[in-house]
Every structure is written in C-alpha cells, then in structure tokens.
C-alpha cells in the first residue's frame with residue numbers, strides 16, 4: 001500500500017534533507033573552484049566568466065535558495081527542539097521572524 | 113453527496129506463511145459506518161477467515177489500528193466517509209510491524225521497546241507508606257499529564273519513517289512514555305530513564321518530522337515529548353541538572 005504522509009512537518013523534513021544533501025554535494029565543488037584563487041588565478045577568472053551565462057546564473061540562484069531553505073529549516077528545527085514553547089508562542093515567533101525578514105530584505109534590496 | 117449503496121474495499125491478506133496480496137470486496141454502505149464495521153462485515157458475511165483485531169470499539173483499548181488508504185488509523189473511530197477515496201478504501205496491517213495474519217500486526221516489538229525505554233514506574237515509596245500528594249498545577253506534572261492518555265495503539269509507531277529506516281529506534285510512543293515518567297514526581301530513577309533513551313536508537317535518532325503528532329488519534333504530541341528528552345539528555349551531558 002502506498003503510504004500517505006504529506007503533512008507540513010514531513011514536507012519540511014523532506015525539504016531539509018534534500019537541501020542538506022544538495023549542499024553537501026555542492027560544497028566540495030565550491031572549495032575546489034576557490035582553491036584556484038591560490039594556485040591559478042587565471043583559471044579562476046576564466047571560470048568566473050562562466051558565471052555570466054544564464055544557466056549558471058540560474059544554478060547560482062538554486063544554490064542560494066538551497067542554503068536559505070536549509071538555513072531557515074535548520075533554525076526552525078533548533079527552535080522546535082530546544083525551546084519548549086507552546087503552539088501559539090511558536091506561531092507568534094514565526095510571524096515575527098517572517099515580518100522582520102520581509103522588512104529587512106526590502107531595505108537591503110533598496111540599498112543595493 | 114450522491115447516495116452510494118456499495119463500497120469497494122480492498123484488504124491485504126497474507127502473513128508469514130503466504131505473501132501479502134490484495135483482495136477486493138463489495139460491502140454494503142450504511143450511514144455512520146466505521147472502517148472497523150466494514151472489516152467486520154467482510155469477516156461476518158463474505159470471508160470468515162479474514163483475521164483482524166479489535167476489543168473496545170470506542171477508542172479505548174488501542175487494538176484496532178490498521179493502515180487505511182496509506183494512513184495508520186484507529187479503525188473503530190474512523191468514519192468511512194472521512195477516508196473514502198472515490199468509492200474505495202484500502203485496508204492493510206499496521207506498517208513497521210511484523211504481520212501475524214491479514215490485518216493483525218504483531219505488537220511485540222512495539223511493547224518491547226516501551227520496556228527498553230524504561231517506560232516502567234520506579235517507585236519512591238512502598239505500599240506500606242502513605243500516598244504522596246501530587247500537585248496537578250506543577251509545571252512538571254503538566255508535562256507528564258500531556259502524555260498519559262496514550263492508548264498504545266501504535267499508530268504513531270507505524271507513521272514514523274525513522275522507525276521504518278532504523279529497526280533499533282525506540283519510536284514515538286515509548287519515548288513519550290519515558291518523558292512522562294521523567295516528569296513524574298513519583299518516579300525515583302530519572303537517570304535510568306535518561307540512560308535508556310540517550311543511546312543508539314534513542315531520542316536523538318528522531319528527525320522531528322512529526323508524523324507521530326500528525327496522526328496520533330488521541331491528539332497527543334510525541335514530537336514535543338521527544339524534544340523534551342533531547343533537552344534533558346543534553347543538559348545532563350553538559351553537567352546540568354534539571
């Protein structure tokens with residue numbers, strides 16, 4: 001029998017697992033490319049011109065997205081497990097974080 | 113809603129001696145019918161060899177849980193019209209447990225883990241002494257009381273993917289029981305409880321995916337109880353006491 005389990009916390013768990021694995025695959029590549037800065041600066045510059053390509057731009061967005069998802073997912077888990085809060089307290093805390101994130105990124109985007 | 117007169121019910125048959133296979137029955141539909149009513153109708157009217165388990169029929173005993181359309185549920189209190197998929201339901205034995213036969217899962221591993229998690233009372237007094245009063249308002253007592261309505265139905269245990277992936281994992285119900293006793297003023301051996309839940313397969317194996325809390329029919333919250341154990345074991349590890 002197919003198991004049905006698509007409730008919000010389970011989906012959040014799946015997202016965290018997938019983003020964590022995605023980052024784990026990406027990080028070694030990331031450091032490998034950065035190592036060129038020390039060994040072979042010309043090669044690094046050649047590689048960086050690649051980042052102008054739309055496909056690479058899209059992939060970069062994907063990585064930042066993964067990191068953001070995993071970062072907030074990780075903070076969510078830490079709060080969930082380490083702060084013995086009641087359900088309404090959690091709702092208010094989440095709303096406060098989301099609100100301040102919205103306001104601060106709006107300012108950030110206007111600044112740059 | 114159009115009035116249906118029959119339901120298409122697929123039940124999983126088999127066990128250790130015969131591989132599991134689905135078998136489909138047409139069952140008359142009634143108002144206010146539970147999944148357990150449907151299974152009973154099949155056993156009483158279509159195939160007396162169908163094996164399943166129930167006792168109280170009112171959500172007290174925890175013996176009737178089965179997988180219903182992929183979700184573990186107490187079948188005696190699950191109304192058919194809440195779970196119908198079109199006009200069909202699929203019923204199987206609880207996940208994550210060995211099958212005795214057909215819809216009856218073997219609950220032994222589930223109960224054995226309650227014992228492994230020190231889910232037993234460690235008394236502070238003998239029966240000769242006076243009963244110690246308990247303050248129902250105390251914070252600790254409230255944490256304990258939050259978990260005591262567990263009916264041992266194993267719905268959470270079947271819902272948990274960590275149990276599915278790690279046969280040693282004690283599971284939500286046993287860990288919740290340990291947390292309840294840990295917060296019980298009348299329990300004399302809290303260190304034994306923390307020892308039992310901090311090893312391999314203990315509370316730190318839980319990934320907080322919350323299927324236990326999402327599906328517990330009594331609306332208990334093993335996820336939060338396990339988080340409590342994570343905090344208590346971590347505090348003890350770093351030398352703090354509660």
Ligand code: HEM
Pocket residue numbers: 013016017019020021023024025027070071072073074075077078318319320
């Ligand atoms: C950037 C590099 C990172 C990588 C490669 C990475 C990778 C992973 C992986 C593979 C998991 C296992 C997922 C699971 O058990 O379901 C995980 C879990 C976790 N990560 Fe990350 N992570 C990274 C950064 C972070 C950051 C920045 C945070 C915190 C803000 C974080 C918090 C967590 C937490 C709390 C878990 C436990 C999840 C669980 O119990 O299921 N991680 N990480």
Ligand code: SF4
Pocket residue numbers: 271272273274275283284317318319320321322323324325334335338
């Ligand atoms: S929260 Fe923990 S115990 Fe509950 S379903 Fe998830 S892994 Fe299992």
Ligand code: SF4
Pocket residue numbers: 261262263264265266267268269284285288327328329330331332334
């Ligand atoms: S915690 Fe809920 S789902 Fe789990 S055994 Fe107890 S009553 Fe059943």
Ligand code: FES
Pocket residue numbers: 166167168169170171172173174175176177186187188189
């Ligand atoms: S038969 Fe007792 S809980 Fe369902």
